[in-house]
Structures are given as structure tokens and as C-alpha cells.
Amino acid sequence: xxxxxxxxxxxxxxxxxxxxxxxxxxxxxxxxxxxxxxxxxxxxxxxxxxxxxxxxxxxxxxxxxxxxxxxxxxxxxxxxxxxxxxxxxxxxxxxxxxxxxxxxxxxxxxxxxxxxxxxxxxxxxxxxxxxxxxxxxxxxxxxxxxxxxxxxxxxxxxxxxxxxxxxxxxxxxxxx
Amino acid sequence: xxxxxxxxxxxxxxxxxxxxxxxxxxxxxxxxxxxxxxxxxxxxxxxxxxxxxxxxxxxxxxxxxxxxxxxxxxxxxxxxxxxxxxxxxxxxxxxxxxxxxxxxxxxxxxxxxxxxxxxxxxxxxxxxxxxxxxxxxxxxxxx
Numbered sequence: 444x445x446x447x448x449x450x451x452x453x454x455x456x457x458x459x460x461x462x463x464x465x466x467x468x469x470x471x472x473x474x475x476x477x478x479x480x481x482x483x484x485x486x487x488x489x490x491x492x493x494x495x496x497x498x499x500x501x502x503x504x505x506x507x508x509x510x511x512x513x514x515x516x517x518x519x520x521x522x523x524x525x526x527x528x529x530x531x532x533x534x535x536x537x538x539x540x541x542x543x544x545x546x547x548x549x550x551x552x553x554x555x556x557x558x559x560x561x562x563x564x565x566x567x568x569x570x571x572x573x574x575x576x577x578x579x580x581x582x583x584x585x586x587x588x589x590x591x592x593x594x595x596x597x598x599x600x601x602x603x604x605x606x607x608x609x610x611x612x613x614x615x616x617x618x619x
Numbered sequence: 620x621x622x623x624x625x626x627x628x629x630x631x632x633x634x635x636x637x638x639x640x641x642x643x644x645x646x647x648x649x650x651x652x653x654x655x656x657x658x659x660x661x662x663x664x665x666x667x668x669x670x671x672x673x674x675x676x677x678x679x680x681x682x683x684x685x686x687x688x689x690x691x692x693x694x695x696x697x698x699x700x701x702x703x704x705x706x707x708x709x710x711x712x713x714x715x716x717x718x719x720x721x722x723x724x725x726x727x728x729x730x731x732x733x734x735x736x737x738x739x740x741x742x743x744x745x746x747x748x749x750x751x752x753x754x755x756x757x758x759x760x761x762x
Contacts, residue, residue, distance in 0.1 A: 469673060555672040576634055577666065578673050583636050598636065602627045609665070618668075 455496035459504065460489055466579045467508045473562050473574040474512035475519075484511045502585040509571060509589060516567070554617060561611035565604060572597055573604035629659060633666065 467488055471481035488508040492499050562570045568590055575581040575589070576597070583594040583601075590597070612618075631637050632645050649655045 473673075551672050554668065558669060558672060578670060583631075583634065594636070598627050598631050601634070602623070602630050605630060605662075606626075608669075618665075 455499075456489065456493050459492060459496045459499055463501070463504045464489070467504060469578060470505065470508055470571075470574050471512055473559060473570060473578070474509070474567070475515055476559055476563050480515060484508070484515055487511045500585075501581055502588040505575060505579075505581065505585070506589045513567065554612075557612055557615045557617065558608065561608045564611070565607060569600050569604045569607070572600040573608065576601050577605075625655065626658075629655075629662060633659070633663060 464485065468481055468485050471484045471488075472478055475481055475484065485508070488504070488511050491507050491511070492504065495503070562573065565573070571590065572586055575586050576583065583597040586597050587594045628637070628645055629649075632642055637645060649659055
């Protein structure tokens with residue numbers, strides 16, 4: 444009985460990781476701005492989810508990931524230090540599309556760093572809304588569940604995040 | 620429509636969050652206004668650039684392959700372990716009991732208890748003979 448239960452748990456966890464590991468990692472990168480810390484936090488996230496992997500949906504996965512990130516940021520704040528996004532070595536590799544043009548790769552890498560820097564200047568909830576909606580394609584309803592606000596609030600926060608990001612990118616010389 | 624309101628609606632539209640009817644009427648409105656249409660085009664292009672910068676095929680592949688193993692709970696405990704533990708406990712308990720009974724020690728009883736037992740005519744158990752130095756009671760006192 445115990446063996447069956449443990450096996451089911453493992454299978455459900457594997458499925459959950461296969462579906463969300465990459466997205467959660469990207470989200471955590473955007474939240475904490477550091478690839479290594481994001482990896483650790485992703486591991487924490489799935490550890491916390493292992494006993495409820497059967498019924499964990501996108502909203503629950505990102506809620507747990509967000510809580511892990513917030514705990515991390517709180518600890519960092521208490522040390523009076525926020526890991527900035529300026530260290531390209533610790534960030535996940537940039538887009539290789541189009542793969543044959545080094546200029547495009549460089550531009551894309553620069554854009555990524557600037558986006559992450561812009562996100563770091565936003566309030567945490569705005570950052571979460573922007574990343575989950577714009578990059579991960581999470582529906583407003585699920586983000587509203589994660590943040591415990593109404594979908595209307597999510598729409599408004601998304602708009603403000605986009606306005607801030609465009610302004611930031613314009614100041615860095617990107618087209619926006 | 621106020622500028623801020625229409626931009627919020629634009630976000631909702633490109634996120635696919637508007638109900639079909641509302642989306643259709645919004646699209647009609649955008650098509651009648653060149654400024655709105657240009658803004659929508661720009662916004663869609665930005666979204667593409669941002670996603671390209673943050674989403675990466677190579678990242679997705681490497682991350683899927685390199686998901687670190689997490690510490691999972693161990694498998695079920697074999698049946699013989701709890702049985703062996705229970706047997707050990709029974710053994711330890713039995714041995715300690717045996718030692719305390721037959722190992723030369725005697726029951727600890729109070730003098731007051733023995734005296735009151737005798738007073739009410741009860742026969743104290745053989746093993747309850749008191750050897751205190753102050754008072755010695757017979758093992759079997761007759762009435």
C-alpha cells in the first residue's frame with residue numbers, strides 16, 4: 444500500500460516537473476535575478492510540492508514557487524543585499540534565435556539583461572504578473588489566485604508593468 | 620474609451636482574456652483607429668521580442684535535461700523491520716521484568732500499609748514480609 448502510494452507520488456511529481464520545471468525556473472530567475480539561486484529555489488519548490496503533486500495545477504505550482512522566492516528575497520533583504528541581474532554568468536543562457544547571427548544573439552542577450560533589470564525595479568507583485576502573463580502565458584484567473592486579487596487587478600498591474608518596462612527599455616536604447 | 624482603459628483592454632485582448640464578443644468589438648474599434656492599430660502592432664512585436672529574449676529553445680532543452688534530482692522520500696519500509704523492533708521491545712521488557720521480580724529484590728511496601736492490612740484482618744502476601752529493622756511482621760499471621 445505504502446509502496447503504491449510512494450510510486451504514485453513519484454510519478455505525479457515527475458509529471459509536474461516535466462510540465463513546469465522550465466517555466467518555474469524562468470519565473471524564479473525573473474524574481475531573484477540569479478540563475479544559481481533560481482535553481483535552488485526550484486528544487487525547494489518541487490520538494491514542497493511532492494506530497495500534493497497529484498492535484499497540483501499551474502496556480503499551485505507558481506504559488507509555491509513565489510513563496511519560495513519571497514522567502515529568499517526576505518532573507519536577502521535582511522542581509523541588505525539584492526542579487527542584481529547584471530551577472531550574465533549566473534543567468535540562464537540567452538536565446539540562440541536566430542542562431543547564425545552573432546549580432547542578434549548579442550542584442551537578444553542585452554535585451555534579456557535589460558528586461559531582467561527592469562523587472563528587478565518593479566514591485567514584486569507587478570513582476571509576478573508581468574512574467575507569468577507575458578512570458579509563461581498563465582491566465583489572469585490563475586495569477587489572480589496566486590496573488591489573491593481579482594482578475595481586473597491583474598489586468599491593471601500588467602498594463603502598468605508593461606508601461607514601466609517600455610520606458611526602461613527606451614532609456615536603454617531598445618525599440619519600444 | 621480613456622487611453623489607459625483602452626491600453627488595459629489591449630493587454631487583455633492580446634493575452635486572450637477578453638470574451639469572444641468583447642474581443643470582436645474591440646478589434647473593430649482598433650481597425651477604425653490607425654493610432655490604436657499601430658499601437659497594437661508595436662505591442663505584439665514587443666511581446667515577440669521579449670519572449671524571444673526570455674524564452675529559449677536551448678534553455679528549455681538544457682533545463683529539461685538538467686532538472687536536478689530532488690530528495691525524495693525513501694521507498695516503503697520492509698515488513699521485517701517493525702516485526703524485529705517489536706520483538707526486541709518485548710524481549711527487553713520481559714527480561715527487565717524478570718530481573719526485577721526474581722533477581723533477589725523484594726517488594727517495597729510501607730510499614731503503614733502492612734500494619735493497616737493486619738489491623739483489618741488481611742493476610743499479607745508471603746513476599747510482603749518486612750525487614751525494616753524497626754518492625755518485623757510475620758508472613759502469615761493468624762486471626
